[in-house]
Amino acid sequence: MRKGSRWLWAAALVAYGFLYLPLVIVVAYSFNDSRLNAEWVGFTLDWYRKLFADEDMLAAAGNSLLIALAASLVSTVLGTMAGVAMYRYRVRLLPVLVLTPIAIPEILMGVSLLIFFVLLNFTLGLLSVALAHIAFCIGFVAIVVRARLAGMDESLTEAARDCGASPARAFRHVTLPLIMPGVIAGALMAFTLSIDDFVITFFTAGAGTVTLPLQIYSMIKIAVTPEVNAVSTLLMLLTLVLIVIATKVSPSLFRTASETAP
Amino acid sequence: MGRRRAERLGKWLVSGPPLLYLLVFFAAPTLIMVLASFRTPGEFGGLAPFIDEAGKADLNLESWTRFFTESIYLAIFLKSVVYATITTLACLLLAYPLAALIARSDRRYRDLLLLLVILPFWSNFLIRVYAWMIILGPNAALARVVNGALAMFGHEPVPLLFSSFAVLVCLVYVHLPFMVLPLYANLEKHDQALLDAAQDLGADAWQRFWRVTFPLSLPGVYAGAALVFIPALGIFAIPDILGGPEDTMIGNLIKQQFLETRDWPFGSVLSIVLTVAALGLAGVAALVGRGGARSGAPARA
């Protein structure tokens, strides 16, 4: 190990500690024998039992997962395209279109999308929520992908083109592996944003659509019980497992340039 | 196909879909609300009919003049900028070592370490904030330690919960991954050879960081800063749940317009000002950064 990396380790551990302290509490309190998320009373598995009997909560969790997977996939694809377009082709309109959804207050975006969908007579439901999520996630992916591209060596792509590769092949075999960490980072952000979104989802959800945040936030004035901690813990575990499986099943998809280079 | 034509086709194939999607599902709805800022609020909520009984279109500058003539909105806006700036800087300080560690770690562990950063954020936002309420509560360990220390200096106990401190800690917590991920994406591609060369030339650890790593990571820093500062500026849930009586941010104000005063036009005005200001600040920072980077950075990797 190089000199000075001890400090790096220490600082990084502090950051990890900061990230995980609340999470430890979240998981621990899912076993708390009290309706409130406020103080430790005793140990119980009741909340997990309650969760498995609570069809509504489970359905909401399923919806959230489905929407998040769909929205993050589509927004990653579109966001990567936008990031590449902004960097390589300098399309003027894109930076504004991509950054503004990040800046605009969620309430405004939620209300405006609802009005828009109503004007088009578009039935609200899971699809309207997914479409809304994609709209605000694209920007996050695009910004990260563009930052990854910045300072990248164009000569590699030029070389590929000189060797006769079409733009598509040059992209798939040269550019994409080089930007893959940025794409993955963007996808992770999009997934995170989608699975926990409340305001925009509230306005664009249909009369029978419940996602986990909608379910949970409606409890805010009464009591956010440890059942929520339980469903969150399980959701985190489930997502982690899904991602680990995905990386094992299609490792080529996630291989970065440093791994494919000869 | 000629090289030029291939390039142009490529340009539209690549930029077309995201452009189209955002124009339809973002620009169009937003323009509806931008137009709303020039209309009057409905009697019982929403907006007044666009064409009133006299057949005239309902367009006026009432809401805009209100914003510019009452200074209190500017004051709250400035406070939000301060909070967002502190949040961004704190996130940068915490995220940089973390991103650097992940970027330099062994290939086998890199993905896992990255996932570990984002994992906590797949739990629900509310219970994470509640966890902070538990950590910062007056009877919890942290508060007792801090107030015990303060008591030694004869200072009155200070509330950690329902205060600006609580709001800032939570703001940093909630936005941290959005600084870590872009930084990581950038740091990951840094060539170790450059650092080795610098070391061979006699640079110590700090010099290697400040004159090689940091300038090269600037695009990542700016991306992360944008993805933290801009959303943090408009947040309202955190002050609502654990803020003190004076921790109102511009996001709270905007929410009130839609969900208490039912003044959608004024809510639109505030939103537009916030958006333009956020983008403006981000743009200025990018310009400054680009200038700085050009003058200080070494040749490309």
Next chain:
Amino acid sequence: MKKLLQRAAACALLLATSAFGADQLHLYNWNNYIAPETVKRFEAQCKCEVVQTYYSDNEELLAKLAAGAKGYDVLVPTSNAVQALIKGGQLLPLDKTKLPNTRNVDPAYLNTPFDPGNQYSVPYAMSTTIIGYNDVKMKELGLPTDTWAVIFDPQYLAKVKGRVTVLDSAAELFAAAFKYLGYSANDTDPKHWDEATALIKKARPYWAAFNASSYIKELTVGNIWLVHGYSNDIFQANQDAQAAGRKFHILQGLPKEGAVLAVDNMVIHKSAPRPDLALQFINFMLDGRNSAELTNLIGSGNPNLEARKVIKPELLAYPAIFPPKEYQAKLEQLHDLTPAQRRLRNKLWTEIKAGR
């Protein structure tokens, strides 16, 4: 390719859910505002499915409907929101012939200024906005618990500095201030509004927070000792405190100056897909036994006289849940304001919240 798959999946899902559509009642309600047994009983009776979605604030409901959302059958807004919905033409008039159980309701809660003749709404459940307190702490500090002064008067507040919260609602806080100053909770005189604002600003430095969402937790565990809050929540807080074995009780304090009464009502949205099921449901909920189940669950007030026979006797004894006749005269329901009045109130509220 990925996009195509996603679109196909979404279409399949949409088709699947719409095929289910047949006999569904869409109920848009507050969370935990109907007992699960009641829902199951209704589903068995009507051979239909009750699809519940939730909101946590009247204004959320109003904003969503104002933007044009459709698909809801039954809504449960508070009286002032009912007023706004009626005036905004959002509700379907009720077919009284299908609601014979309306005779179960206490006439005192029928035929209100919000909805003369109950053309659009029937009362469902109610709560009062009062003082909640930690009995041990209040006794220790020698503070009164039957007056708004303990929330507004610095001489009392000094003893509980940093341990008091008030609701983060301009309507509720101004109403409490008006009551304390001796005015009507629905006072619209700008001079009185300035008076109330000054009162609030003087008391603000002693308050820990303006909070409508997490104050009950803090009260229950003893971090906060005094709140301006809703009777249902304060009742629940005590249940939780006793369940956790705490050494104190969370009690409801009825201020002698009066308080706000919030009556939640059942209404039918104008574009309800199944108004027939909606009417069936409303009549069902007006039955004494069904109505009582909610009160027994969360300690909410109940305007249904038939329900009183089945409500737990200890709940009937709570004056904040079932106010005695003498106190009923001091309770007022909040009225909806005009846009100009709302703007003025928001301006004052912004000053208060900005620390000016």
